[in-house]
Amino acid sequence: MKSFEEFTLKEIVDQIEDGFLLGIPADYSGVPMAFTKELINKGFKNLRLYCLPLTTIQGDMLIGSGCVSEIETAAVTLGEFGLAPRFSEAVEKGNIKIKDSTCPALHAQLQATEKSVPFMPLRGVIGSDVQKNRKDWQIISNPMKSAGVENEPILLLPAVQIDVLVFHAACADRNGNIQIGRRRELATLAHASRKVFVTVEQVLETDFFEDELSAATCLPSLYVDGISEVKNGAWPCMLPGVYPSDNEEIKKYSLAAKTKSSFDEYMKFFLNS
Amino acid sequence: MKSFEEFTLKEIVDQIEDGFLLGIPADYSGVPMAFTKELINKGFKNLRLYCLPLTTIQGDMLIGSGCVSEIETAAVTLGEFGLAPRFSEAVEKGNIKIKDSTCPALHAQLQATEKSVPFMPLRGVIGSDVQKNRKDWQIISNPMKSAGVENEPILLLPAVQIDVLVFHAACADRNGNIQIGRRRELATLAHASRKVFVTVEQVLETDFFEDELSAATCLPSLYVDGISEVKNGAWPCMLPGVYPSDNEEIKKYSLAAKTKSSFDEYMKFFLNS
Amino acid sequence: MTIDIKREELLISQLADLLINDNHVAVGAASPIPGAAALLAKEEARYLDKRLRVTILHSSRYNNFTDGARELFDCAAQGRIDTFFLGGVQIDGQANINLVGTGKYPHTKKRFPGSFGSPLMYFVVPQIILFREEHSPRTLVQKVDFISAPGVSDDKIYRPGGPKYLLTNRALFKFNKKNEKFSLLKLNENETSDTITKLTGFDFDIHEDLSYMSWPDNKRLDIMRNNVAPMVSEFYPEFANKIWGV
């Protein structure tokens, strides 16, 4: 008996409600594409995306499919395949709310939640239009007498609580611990999320905690509410250390996504692939 | 050729000046006892210790030897061998300045430095005598309109910059990366330290970064200014995963340290061991 | 049957009773009895097909953390730990605890190790169980000399957690947040509310359900001695050897 909760992709999707704030991992930390298909199939209208710190095809597809009402991110891009067309069009037309941010702010807001404090200070950023357009951010005069400079303007960022985080990883052990290796931003994301579901390439008949070094590479099952075994679960994105991205497919997507109609065409194929 | 700076223990000690704030690792994160001997031999008078978050025999010996003017810590204890006698006496007699703190505050102050922000907020602690006795801590009314509760008192802790951190680890690779495994508090300590020196049991002819999983277990050489190979460098403390503590020796110490004269006697033996 | 049961086993059993609704119990340094109680509750939960997670910091096997020494505190602040144990050189009637020393701070007459993580944990963990074996006017005082962590806070302070119980060799108290006072809930076999009053430095109420501590039944004793004892011996070998000879 596996001592963790096994979920199907559908069961994971059933944990998500319209309006939820979803944690979205970067392309290097395990994009849950198989899950994203199920999510699009369910037909959400008002998902809010919190990217740590950016998204590629996952975010563009969700936006193109009309599932997203708001996105907080440092960037949406298809990398070497250019701009994210559905994202760009949705922003240009005002179809989604964009909360432009910057990588360190997206990390810091989750660190605030990780520590259960209402805000986190950050240096830099002040004076940019990124800062000026964020009404939820605040600048105060440094209140700390024992550190920093008097009257220095300090940017405060609010704690952000993710409702549900889903990411894809190489493997889990039999106790539900997830191997994340150097992708420690996934730990911060998990700490700041109410529910965490992970799709994995495989479940290993081992216990990562039996060895100090392998323990160091994992996210403890303590933070994981359910696991689904999905082969090639990141396709066509890469799963670092396991498989590269399918550049042919992403290129195909990047071309199809240029117009709404060819995007829709592509998605018909993709959702049934 | 090893592509990192090799130091002798004496050369590490030579990097330290009286008045410096030293980073002191907990008993579970690799206590640099061989280095501590050299430090005591040099005859410092005004070292300041910052414990993350506590110290055992290392701190007690440094205090008993008259090297310490100030200590910031959540606890000084010999664990199952009872109180730390030289620490207790020094505090009772007012011979050292004690900055009583608590584990999460000691972590958070270094995280502030890690991010280069002047302060870090923390929940809890308010109303304790720990808080009331820290003039460098400050309570403000939550300034954040978009998170937390209005008028909630929030504790702010100042960023603390460590001058020199020295710890002991199982191994380094040939590029000077240090294996720290799950002891990630050592990474935070290193990030918040101007200079970092590490004593290791051995230097391996490998490169931890050649493999994603072993990369995940190490502190990058980027943060390390010098390495010294010292067998049994934590003795009589444990080196987790490598050797247990020498309880006979620590017990011997705990008895000897009860009076100044038997402590001095013990240290004569210890410094020459 | 009761003659065979050790004092420590009774305390472990008392503590385990308080953990039955938990999902995650964490145990700090130098706490063999709370550690054994948590593992006992975990084993018993398994028989009921429930999962109780136990994090014992002193152990490498039962330490669920991978984010360094900070993670215990972050995890607790996130509300992911249901029960934690704290002790005290002194504990007073308002559930203030002192881990720092007796006499006037900072040059205390007798200095103890320090406050550890108590100033945070006491605020954020919903069920804090105070555990101090010695039950005397020296340990249970009217007013602590130094507040490592306060038992109560005013309403403006963020405080989802706090004291729920106090267990000693002689008695179990329940803390009442409303009137900021302990009430005596259970007595060890040779005690009465009078002996407890004499040996306690603070005022307390008598709980309406005051009773004697119940002894662990055979099934629990079996689990404790057969399953839990070898687990405890991994991280508290001396304690396990003393109590169970393993």
Place this chain on the structure above:
Amino acid sequence: MTIDIKREELLISQLADLLINDNHVAVGAASPIPGAAALLAKEEARYLDKRLRVTILHSSRYNNFTDGARELFDCAAQGRIDTFFLGGVQIDGQANINLVGTGKYPHTKKRFPGSFGSPLMYFVVPQIILFREEHSPRTLVQKVDFISAPGVSDDKIYRPGGPKYLLTNRALFKFNKKNEKFSLLKLNENETSDTITKLTGFDFDIHEDLSYMSWPDNKRLDIMRNNVAPMVSEFYPEFANKIWGV
């Protein structure tokens, strides 16, 4: 000899010249030319028995970090990165950069990916080199439509870092913090200060040392083609193949 040298090789060489005093150069996403320049500088430092550390985020081999995606920014904020590269959809005469889009925000006429880490990195890394191959009034504008990160800040703002150079296909500018203006420092072979003035949307000064870009010598070309090319092919295979056929 110059006919054999590719435009990209000249740019790599120009950038490498700016890194000779560094201890640690970091390179962000989608930056093959800066990445190659950093590795070239690293190889050349080795010949001088100096150590230059290069962190290339896009690579797993040249990524020195183990603390997750946050570490680049923390590391930079700690002052441990000497040089970083930034680009821009638009760059203006005050060195403001725009990575977000053209037209009125938020419903920009043309939306680009976003600001990435620039709003922090621009403030904390001592030497920021702006790199944008296209040199035209469309990219080098008088005033950016959106400030992803400002080129200058007032004195009260914590800002140990900022813009030092701007390199394009046609020219190298040096940024002068005092008068908040670029000055033209080097020209590519077919340019004059007049052609640059025509193709630049902002006003700039002419540096007193204005000269043509120097071509890499044989030794540098050898290192670039023999040592650096195979390294680059690990993380930018298409680029390495296009330029060096590896």
